[in-house]
Amino acid sequence: xxxxxSIGQHNNxxxxxxQHRKGVTKHKLLTDKIISDIDDGILPAHTRMPxxxxxxxxxxxxxxxxxxxxxxxxxxxxxxxxxxxxxFVRSRVTERADSFMLDRDPSGSADLSIIRAVYTETHExxxxxxxxxxAESDNSSFMRPCRPIAGLDAxxxxxxxxxxRLSVNTDPDRILITNGAAHGLFLAVxxxxxxxxxxxxxxxxxxxxxxxxxxxxxxxxxxPTDHEGILPGAFExxxxxxxxxxxxxxxxxxxxxxxxxxxxxxxAIADIARRHGVFVIEDEVYKPMLRDPLPSMPDLLPELGFFxxxxxxxxMTGLRIGYLVVPANYSIxxxxxxxxxxxxxxxxxxxxxxxxxxxxxxxxxIAVQRSEAEARQAIVSEVMGPFVAGSHPLSLCxxxxxxxxxxxxxxxxxxARKGVAVTPSDPFIAGGERPxxxxxxxxxxxxxxSALRSALETVRGAFEQxxxxxxxxxxx
Numbered sequence: 001x002x003x004x005x006s007i008g009q010h011n012n013x014x015x016x017x018x019q020h021r022k023g024v025t026k027h028k029l030l031t032d033k034i035i036s037d038i039d040d041g042i043l044p045a046h047t048r049m050p051x052x053x054x055x056x057x058x059x060x061x062x063x064x065x066x067x068x069x070x071x072x073x074x075x076x077x078x079x080x081x082x083x084x085x086x087x088f089v090r091s092r093v094t095e096r097a098d099s100f101m102l103d104r105d106p107s108g109s110a111d112l113s114i115i116r117a118v119y120t121e122t123h124e125x126x127x128x129x130x131x132x133x134x135a136e137s138d139n140s141s142f143m144r145p146c147r148p149i150a151g152l153d154a155x156x157x158x159x160x161x162x163x164x165r166l167s168v169n170t171d172p173d174r175i176l177i178t179n180g181a182a183h184g185l186f187l188a189v190x191x192x193x194x195x196x197x198x199x200x201x202x203x204x205x206x207x208x209x210x211x212x213x214x215x216x217x218x219x220x221x222x223x224p225t226d227h228e229g230i231l232p233g234a235f236e237x238x239x240x241x242x243x244x245x246x247x248x249x250x251x252x253x254x255x256x257x258x259x260x261x262x263x264x265x266x267x268a269i270a271d272i273a274r275r276h277g278v279f280v281i282e283d284e285v286y287k288p289m290l291r292d293p294l295p296s297m298p299d300l301l302p303e304l305g306f307f308x309x310x311x312x313x314x315x316m317t318g319l320r321i322g323y324l325v326v327p328a329n330y331s332i333x334x335x336x337x338x339x340x341x342x343x344x345x346x347x348x349x350x351x352x353x354x355x356x357x358x359x360x361x362x363x364x365x366i367a368v369q370r371s372e373a374e375a376r377q378a379i380v381s382e383v384m385g386p387f388v389a390g391s392h393p394l395s396l397c398x399x400x401x402x403x404x405x406x407x408x409x410x411x412x413x414x415x416a417r418k419g420v421a422v423t424p425s426d427p428f429i430a431g432g433e434r435p436x437x438x439x440x441x442x443x444x445x446x447x448x449x450s451a452l453r454s455a456l457e458t459v460r461g462a463f464e465q466x467x468x469x470x471x472x473x474x475x476x
Contacts, residue, residue, distance in 0.1 A: 014043065014050060015058050026061050030069040038078050038089055045426075049079065049087040074431070077214040083433050090426070110455035113421040115255065115396050116444040117317045118372040126361055127316065130352055142351040149335045149344045151177030158354035159323040162362070166287050168296045168307050168325055176324045176334055177345040181285040182208050184308035184324035186341070188281045189248065191326070191334045192306075193218050197245040200238055202230055203435040206255040206283065207427040209248050218245070222430030227390075229254055229261040232268040239276035246279040252294065253286035256428050256440040257390035257399045263295055270300035281306040285322075288314035288366055289373065289394045298325045311353055313396065315365045317444075321345060321353045370394055376443040376452060383456040387463055389438055396444045400459075401436075406467050408437055414462050420455050 016033040018026070037043045050058070052066045059066075070087055073079040080090040145152060151159070156172040163170065178184040185208060193199055195217035201209055203222030213220035223234045229251055238244055247269070251261035261269075273280045280297045284307060287294075297305030310322030322345075326334050338344065356362040373394050380398045381388060390399030402408055408424035415422055425437035441459065443452060 014047075018059065027065045027068040027072070030059070030061070030065065031072045034069060034073045035076070035078050043089050045089050047089040048085075049089065051086065075214065075217055075219065077210075080429070080431060080434075085434070088434075110419060110447065110451060110458075111421045111445065112441040112443070112447075112455060112459075113423050115313060115442045117313055117315065117396070118369055118376075118444045119317065119446050120368060120372070122368050123316055123365060126356075126365060127318075130355065130361070133355070134348075134352070139348075142347045145347065146343065149339045150331070151175070151345060151350060152347060155347070155350040155354050158357045162357045163307070163309070163323060163325065166284065166296065166307075166309060167293050168298050170298055170325050171328075173331055174298070174325055174328055176326065176331075176338060177350050178308075178310075178322040178324050178338070179342060179345050179349075180312055180320040181283060181308050181310040181322045183342070183345075184310070184322045185209065185248070185281065185283055186212060187324055187334050187337050188306040188308060188326070189218075189246065190216060190337050191330055192279045192281075193245050198243045200230075200235065200244055200247045200278075201430050202249065202254060203430055203433065204257055204425065204428045205248075205430050206250055209283075210427070210430060213431075220431045222433070222435070224433075224435070225257070225259065227259055228265045229259045230269065232265065232272060235269060236272050239272060239278055244276070244278050246281055247273060248281045248283065250283045250286070252284055252290055253392055253395045255286075256397060256423070256425075256438075258392040258395035258397060259390065260290070260392060261294070266295050266297075267300060270297060270305070273301055273304055277304070279304045279306065282308065284309045285313045286395070289370060289396075291370070291394075296325075298327075303327050303329075311356075311362065314369055315353075315356065315362050319349065319353055319356075321349045369396075373443070375449065379449060379453050380441070380443065380456060383453060383460055387460070397440055397442045400439045400441060400463075402438055403463050406463070408439060410467050411439060411462060414465075414467075415459060418458050418462065420458050422459070 016037065018029045018033060020029065049070070052063050052070065056063045056066045070079055074081055078090060079087050081087050142152060150156065155177050156175045159175050159177065160170065160172050163175070176187065178187060189212055193216065196219065198219045198221060199213065200221050200223055202225050204225070205222065210220060221238065223230050223238060225231060230249060235247065251266065253260060269280065280301055282297050287309060296307050298307050304327060307325040308322060311319040324334070373396055377391055377393050377395065377398065380391060384400060387400045388398055389401040402411060412422060412424050423440045429435065
């Protein structure tokens with residue numbers, strides 16, 4: 001269960017002094033002060049802010065001015081509004097992600113903090129063979145062209161073949177080659193959402209869309225979920241308000257809870273979106289891991305459905321190329337955004353992906369991923385047992401419930417001192433009511449089964465311990 005010592009108490013002490021500047025509005029002065037006090041640690045993460053009315057009275061300004069400032073600070077990722085509870089200081093996504101998700105394995109540490117595809121000797125050998133084949137072949141067909149922006153014809157043809165296996169049957173002119181799924185997600189959202197508009201997503205979701213909300217300036221709202229993802233009733237209710245532009249979902253092995261949305265749920269979501277004219281953007285980077293076919297939004301919702309996938313989580317982490325499928329009348333618009341954000345995807349990496357798609361190597365490496373995921377999830381189930389709150393045999397992560405006596409941050413600090421890096425819930429929380437939290441552990445990379453087991457035993461041992469009465473690590 002998620003607990004924070006500061007939650008439940010209003011910060012009635014904080015009364016900022018606004019330094020008036022000529023030509024600067026009061027709400028900008030207040031917004032700047034909120035952000036600077038958060039950055040300086042005066043307002044720690046998870047602090048409950050004063051109510052709009054209390055702060056307005058204390059500063060002698062209007063409630064509307066406070067509301068505008070809180071909204072702007074929330075848009076920029078510094079505050080988080082929770083329905084019926086208030087406004088809280090948010091741990092910044094970029095800072096939290098950087099502090100808990102390690103770019104490299106430090107000496108002696110087990111990094112369970114970031115989702116990566118498993119990397120084995122089979123992957124190493126396949127990559128070497130591919131690079132040798134590229135070196136020995138004529139590369140003019142993919143190294144010289146700089147158009148079309150959406151991708152070379154041969155690469156889009158290979159993409160069409162790959163997408164068909166993911167239940168996406170579409171014409172090549174609706175496919176754009178992207179530099180990974182994150183790039184594709186940016187293009188899709190930027191093409192249909194304007195600053196200030198509302199985008200819905202899971203209440204616990206991939207931090208990429210949370211970061212996009214800060215960058216593109218839209219309002220992100222999290223919806224309640226179950227083991228299949230977003231609840232149709234909650235989606236229907238949110239759409240009925242009339243201010244929703246798009247829904248962004250991770251329906252297959254969703255990060256961080258590993259949920260899988262079944263066919264009936266996908267049909268229900270598509271029907272609701274169609275009735276309300278809401279775009280649905282599927283982030284399907286994990287879908288290649290699934291064995292059984294499931295319908296896609298471009299097929300269920302051709303005029304409103306976007307589909308994003310890539311190879312980084314299923315084939316090889318470094319194969320950073322992706323495919324974006326758009327509604328037919330959005331091809332030109334999305335290509336224009338692609339042009340100004342990178343001109344086009346990197347042709348040489350697209351060529352690598354295309355060769356592996358066509359010669360069967362991608363399928364073979366996915367088979368390795370599935371086998372490894374199943375073996376590693378079995379270890380998680382064996383070691384962590386009752387603490388597993390969300391998992392799937394083919395997922396590269398697991399979601400753990402936190403013992404009642406612990407806080408997430410306390411566990412993260414203790415585990416870090418023991419050489420195990422994990423991720424708390426904060427980077428995954430979308431706007432809206434705060435869901436029950438947890439800790440995510442990731443199972444990919446080059447970690448051996450024995451090293452994974454050892455790391456998980458460390459996690460289990462920490463879970464079963466009583467927390468320190470006074471955590472000196474937080475002030476050291």
